[in-house]
Amino acid sequence: MKEGTELPLRTYEPDNLIARGWWRIFPDILRELWANRWLTFQLFRRDFLALYKQSAFGIFWAVLIPLVSVGTFVLLNRSGVFRLGDTSVPYPVFAVLGVANWQVFSTGVMGASNSLVRAGSMIMKINFSRKSLVIAAFSQCLAAFAVQWLLALLLCLLFGVTPSIWIAFLPFLLLPLMLTTLGLGFILSILNGIMRDVGNALGVLMTFLMFLTPVLYPRPASGTLSRITALNPLYFLVSVPRDLALTGHTTEWSGFWISSLAGVIIFLVCVCVFHLAETRVTERV
Amino acid sequence: MEPMIRVEGVAKKFCRNLRRSMWYGMRDIARNAAGLRTRSGLLRKDEFWALRGIDLEVKRGEVLGVIGPNGSGKSTLLKLLNGIYWPDAGRVSVRGRVGALIEVGAGFHPMLSGRENIYVNGAVLGMSKKEIDARFDDIVAFADIGDFLDMPVKHYSSGMFVRLGFAVAVHCDPDVLLIDEILAVGDMSFRRRCYNRIDEMKKRCAIILVSHNMFQIGRICSTTLFLRQGQTRFIGSSARGILAYYESVSNNANNEDREIRSEGPIRMVEEKHSLDGNRLEIDFIMETDPEHCEIPYGLSLTLLDASDHLFAQTNSLFQQRVFQGPGRVRLTIPGLNLNHGIYRANLMVYDAGHSRLFSMYRNLFSFSVSRRFVAGATVYFEDASWESLPNLESKP
Numbered sequence: 001m002k003e004g005t006e007l008p009l010r011t012y013e014p015d016n017l018i019a020r021g022w023w024r025i026f027p028d029i030l031r032e033l034w035a036n037r038w039l040t041f042q043l044f045r046r047d048f049l050a051l052y053k054q055s056a057f058g059i060f061w062a063v064l065i066p067l068v069s070v071g072t073f074v075l076l077n078r079s080g081v082f083r084l085g086d087t088s089v090p091y092p093v094f095a096v097l098g099v100a101n102w103q104v105f106s107t108g109v110m111g112a113s114n115s116l117v118r119a120g121s122m123i124m125k126i127n128f129s130r131k132s133l134v135i136a137a138f139s140q141c142l143a144a145f146a147v148q149w150l151l152a153l154l155l156c157l158l159f160g161v162t163p164s165i166w167i168a169f170l171p172f173l174l175l176p177l178m179l180t181t182l183g184l185g186f187i188l189s190i191l192n193g194i195m196r197d198v199g200n201a202l203g204v205l206m207t208f209l210m211f212l213t214p215v216l217y218p219r220p221a222s223g224t225l226s227r228i229t230a231l232n233p234l235y236f237l238v239s240v241p242r243d244l245a246l247t248g249h250t251t252e253w254s255g256f257w258i259s260s261l262a263g264v265i266i267f268l269v270c271v272c273v274f275h276l277a278e279t280r281v282t283e284r285v
Numbered sequence: 286m287e288p289m290i291r292v293e294g295v296a297k298k299f300c301r302n303l304r305r306s307m308w309y310g311m312r313d314i315a316r317n318a319a320g321l322r323t324r325s326g327l328l329r330k331d332e333f334w335a336l337r338g339i340d341l342e343v344k345r346g347e348v349l350g351v352i353g354p355n356g357s358g359k360s361t362l363l364k365l366l367n368g369i370y371w372p373d374a375g376r377v378s379v380r381g382r383v384g385a386l387i388e389v390g391a392g393f394h395p396m397l398s399g400r401e402n403i404y405v406n407g408a409v410l411g412m413s414k415k416e417i418d419a420r421f422d423d424i425v426a427f428a429d430i431g432d433f434l435d436m437p438v439k440h441y442s443s444g445m446f447v448r449l450g451f452a453v454a455v456h457c458d459p460d461v462l463l464i465d466e467i468l469a470v471g472d473m474s475f476r477r478r479c480y481n482r483i484d485e486m487k488k489r490c491a492i493i494l495v496s497h498n499m500f501q502i503g504r505i506c507s508t509t510l511f512l513r514q515g516q517t518r519f520i521g522s523s524a525r526g527i528l529a530y531y532e533s534v535s536n537n538a539n540n541e542d543r544e545i546r547s548e549g550p551i552r553m554v555e556e557k558h559s560l561d562g563n564r565l566e567i568d569f570i571m572e573t574d575p576e577h578c579e580i581p582y583g584l585s586l587t588l589l590d591a592s593d594h595l596f597a598q599t600n601s602l603f604q605q606r607v608f609q610g611p612g613r614v615r616l617t618i619p620g621l622n623l624n625h626g627i628y629r630a631n632l633m634v635y636d637a638g639h640s641r642l643f644s645m646y647r648n649l650f651s652f653s654v655s656r657r658f659v660a661g662a663t664v665y666f667e668d669a670s671w672e673s674l675p676n677l678e679s680k681p
Binding site: 007008009010011012013014015016017018022038039042043045046047049050053054119121122123124125126127128194195272273276277279280281282283284 | 289299306307310313314317318320321322323325326364365367368369370371372373374375376377378379380381382383385387388391392394396397401402404405408409410411413414437460
């Protein structure tokens, strides 16, 4: 039995953080994330297992969804409803890898933003790291990504495309996108806790964003959409890794770096706001 | 020894208006983000104190009971200790790992097996993989779920679900344990196992137990905090704490009107009781409808304590006494042996076969007994005697 004084002491008092110094927020957050890594994994594992336990296809649903959406676009293109621009590699490979990258954002944001609400009374009754809950929910999109990544490799073989060596490092190229997603997920999970409208609105917004962002079609050379795309960080974070993976070069490095910087800032701000807000929100969920 | 839990001048406020509460919340977050204090010690419009001016300390090996009517702030206090709510004034300090028997089975996923859920739940409660591996067999043995271990939790009975959740929670080896009226669940043998487990843990932790069951409080707790309207009404020995609570409850009960239900032909019209030390004597005057004056009937008097536990009954029919028609009936209880407190009496009038209730008189009268108070008991044998006897001769 340890003596009382050796045990870690936790103190709760109003404006704790300000009394201790604002800068302490960063080591606090890092320490919390590191200390709870196993919890995060357990929560991820729980959701992952539960999601696929009662389904025959299991994780291969993650394959079906991009195939269907890409298939629809191929069909629309063939029947001449609209023209897709020219892509550097066969369209299915281009589109499937685009969807794989995109769903890291869309599934990740959706999952993370629902995490606190879905946990229900658990967060009201037990004190555990809520950041783990958000990260675990976000991570579901990484499992789907892994499968879709393999699908893209398979399609490369099928269509005789030789991807660049970058494709092996695709997850690292997507890190800025993941940070942006996680940051937004943190903030949205809290907003969703306060107002359930957020969850509903997100579903609609994601579909809209997917069509707005050149994921299933190449970036148009000119026009309104081209101008919007130039200001859309998601485009650079999704598309540059794809270009690198498929062709080994990109013309949009500067956009990628600026968007990455924006992503890192979004992440840091959001995680700090989450840290400040989490106890006040649990009172109100 | 250093206290494991220390609460100093703690207050917590809530907002009555949901929208305004959101708005205040956002403003406070913004102020904190800007590095400003929130002036949380002051009330804004629509806010009220759910808890105010709470001071307490609990050392290892101590059990603090928390009692009080609904809405008195008991659960809020537990949430403050658990770090789920932050105090608006004062300071809460807690040493070591905090275990909470507040919601068992939190984080259980119905689709996953018991085995998988033990790991998830253990992780949520702050256990490491190594700890869970080491205690896995103990947890399974305590939960006593047998072959169901590898079955999805959704096929568990509610009792099994709770047992598994409880088993994980009591094996996380906390330094501070918070318990919220959870012991009312499970079947009798499981409940006994829980008590034994808590007695075991008592030596190693500081425990706070919230309960409405005064027997539980009297049995387990060394000290008791009586909360009312968010403020400390009493903190000190459990016996006196429970008494303070009982007295506040009975004061309310006395204001209730006497409740009468009378459908039958026999009625009690007057009652006169006298209490002399341990001896209670009651005279009743009974009345009948003229056309039913031959109907035989029996009487039954029940006694309730301040927490409304019916604990004693005296029944004329069990003594094969059947009365007939109007007249006077006297009941004598020579040895009441009641603990210090306030008690109420109900009278019931039955037919001779004890199959039909003619009339019932609730809160017939209440009386108080003042003597030395013993926690956790209703009946207290003051006249019982203990003596030490010479040792038995050991056989040659």
